[in-house]
Amino acid sequence: MLNKILTILLITLLSNVNIAKSKVVNLPILSGVGGEFTAVDSNGNTIEFNSYAGNVVVLAFGYTSCADICPFTLGYLKQLYNKLSSEEQQKVRMLFVTVDPEYDTPEHLKAFLGHFNEDFIGISGSKEQTDYIVSLYQAEYNQLSALGIPTENIRRVQPKLFEDESEAEEDTATLFSHSVSIYLVDKDGFTRSVEYTGTPKDEFSAKIKQLINE
Amino acid sequence: MNTIKKLLIALLINLACLVPIYADSTEHDVDSRSLNVMVSKLMSWYGSLIANSETVLFQEITDDWDSYRTQYPTDISQIQILKTDLTPIAEKNHYQFKVSSLIHHEGGQKIIDDNFTFNIDLDGLPKITAISFNNNDAVSISKNTSDEVFNAIYYKAREFSYAWLAYMDGVEAIQTVINVADWSGVPYEINIGSTNINQPVKETLVTRKQFLHEGEHNLRLIDLISLDAKTNTYLLDLTLNWEGVNVKNQMVIAKINQKIELKIMADGRWQVISIKEKHLLPDLTPWQDLLC
Numbered sequence: 001m002l003n004k005i006l007t008i009l010l011i012t013l014l015s016n017v018n019i020a021k022s023k024v025v026n027l028p029i030l031s032g033v034g035g036e037f038t039a040v041d042s043n044g045n046t047i048e049f050n051s052y053a054g055n056v057v058v059l060a061f062g063y064t065s066c067a068d069i070c071p072f073t074l075g076y077l078k079q080l081y082n083k084l085s086s087e088e089q090q091k092v093r094m095l096f097v098t099v100d101p102e103y104d105t106p107e108h109l110k111a112f113l114g115h116f117n118e119d120f121i122g123i124s125g126s127k128e129q130t131d132y133i134v135s136l137y138q139a140e141y142n143q144l145s146a147l148g149i150p151t152e153n154i155r156r157v158q159p160k161l162f163e164d165e166s167e168a169e170e171d172t173a174t175l176f177s178h179s180v181s182i183y184l185v186d187k188d189g190f191t192r193s194v195e196y197t198g199t200p201k202d203e204f205s206a207k208i209k210q211l212i213n214e
Numbered sequence: 215m216n217t218i219k220k221l222l223i224a225l226l227i228n229l230a231c232l233v234p235i236y237a238d239s240t241e242h243d244v245d246s247r248s249l250n251v252m253v254s255k256l257m258s259w260y261g262s263l264i265a266n267s268e269t270v271l272f273q274e275i276t277d278d279w280d281s282y283r284t285q286y287p288t289d290i291s292q293i294q295i296l297k298t299d300l301t302p303i304a305e306k307n308h309y310q311f312k313v314s315s316l317i318h319h320e321g322g323q324k325i326i327d328d329n330f331t332f333n334i335d336l337d338g339l340p341k342i343t344a345i346s347f348n349n350n351d352a353v354s355i356s357k358n359t360s361d362e363v364f365n366a367i368y369y370k371a372r373e374f375s376y377a378w379l380a381y382m383d384g385v386e387a388i389q390t391v392i393n394v395a396d397w398s399g400v401p402y403e404i405n406i407g408s409t410n411i412n413q414p415v416k417e418t419l420v421t422r423k424q425f426l427h428e429g430e431h432n433l434r435l436i437d438l439i440s441l442d443a444k445t446n447t448y449l450l451d452l453t454l455n456w457e458g459v460n461v462k463n464q465m466v467i468a469k470i471n472q473k474i475e476l477k478i479m480a481d482g483r484w485q486v487i488s489i490k491e492k493h494l495l496p497d498l499t500p501w502q503d504l505l506c
Contacts, residue, residue, distance in 0.1 A: 027465075028457075028464075028465035028467045029460065029464055029465065029467070030495070031406055031407075031425060031426065031456070031466050031467065031468035031493045031496075032405070032406045032468060032492070032493020032494065032495075033407065034407055035406075035407030035408030035409065036407075036408040068506065069506035138495035140505060141505075142505070177505040178506065179502075179503075179504070180504050180505070180506050181502050181504075190464075194495070194498055194499055196499070196501045196504075198501065
């Protein structure tokens with residue numbers, strides 16, 4: 001009798017654990033956040049955002065000359081991405097949209113993102129295209145100084161590569177402030193959550209998996 | 215045997231942890247459609263008590279309450295609502311709306327506590343069925359430090375806005391308050407991300423339903439700005455929250471800004487000239503506006 005009760009108790013406890021583990025988080029569509037845009041990816045191809053339809057997208061803003069939050073965010077996204085199985089990774093696109101498309105060419109973005117994960121996709125384009133993407137996600141960025149700063153004075157993950165060494169010596173970049181939010185977009189292109197590097201990675205990856213399985 | 219008892223208690227505790235989820239879902243609350251109509255009616259009630267030189271028309275208050283309304287001073291210049299409290303009462307579909315207001319009149323100031331009882335009919339429309347009144351003659355009031363003037367037009371803007379919210383949520387009966395019949399051809403432009411809708415009001419509302427199919431509008435901010443005193447044109451700037459489902463029955467939340475340009479006609483009607491709507495980033499997190 002005792003064994004039977006213990007078995008029932010164990011099953012009940014385990015089922016509750018399963019309920020907790022498989023808890024579906026409420027991820028409503030955030031109306032008006034995100035949408036369709038055209039830009040250039042880090043392979044130099046013109047892309048439409050809807051070409052990522054069918055994949056879950058994680059999108060962040062930044063720029064390659066950023067010395068603080070961008071490397072930190074990308075390090076976080078690398079760890080987040082590593083929490084997914086390779087099968088899940090194939091269903092996710094990690095997009096890094098530069099707010100400095102003038103400096104961040106597709107090649108430079110590709111080299112920069114390669115330090116974190118070669119699957120990560122850089123998004124650039126014209127300033128108008130960048131401003132449009134920023135406005136779609138209701139993000140913000142501001143140029144911090146009118147004059148460029150010699151890049152040798154900026155701590156950077158990836159210096160820009162030049163054919164001519166003198167060009168590298170004269171290289172300057174502009175500094176920006178920008179939104180730190182990370183947007184989670186579902187397979188239909190709807191933004192479903194706004195996160196940041198303070199979100200526990202297990203919590204964030206669970207949301208990504210939930211959207212993959214929708 | 216003691217072990218079995220302990221195990222059974224543990225099992226009960228374990229099960230009890232799941233109960234509050236269901237208890238929460240049974241919580242009774244008034245539907246925002248009815249709430250918006252209720253508040254619109256209250257705005258008419260208070261606005262129409264204020265003496266105004268300009269023509270400000272409010273929805274009609276039925277004669278049933280004429281004797282009640284004689285209890286207010288006749289020379290009211292402003293009414294400042296200080297506190298409100300809405301609670302369901304025992305009788306089915308009945309709610310009590312307590313409003314505490316500071317009345318400014320020629321003789322001074324007084325606080326009046328009104329207690330409105332609303333009955334919500336089968337169509338979800340609330341009707342005032344009873345009112346009780348508590349008049350505090352001797353009150354000491356600290357000076358109002360805000361620049362806001364709580365005059366008739368202040369109440370008209372709110373009467374109109376709450377009625378408009380109820381109309382957007384599908385309360386057809388409220389359309390006389392906002393004169394929807396006069397809106398034919400009024401342009402209503404909406405930007406939802408990269409989607410732009412720009413049609414006359416009725417058509418835009420139909421297209422909008424694909425995105426915001428069934429849900430509730432709640433007013434968060436309201437501002438009435440004079441655009442041109444000569445032509446009597448104003449901009450009604452509203453910020454709303456919306457929660458519901460889209461046409462595919464997916465949950466949606468929205469923070470909506472509407473800019474309604476309107477003209478106050480000589481006969482007091484509010485003629486809408488245009489509506490522009492933009493969906494903003496909902497207030498979700500403390501870091502969403504953070505820049506680094």
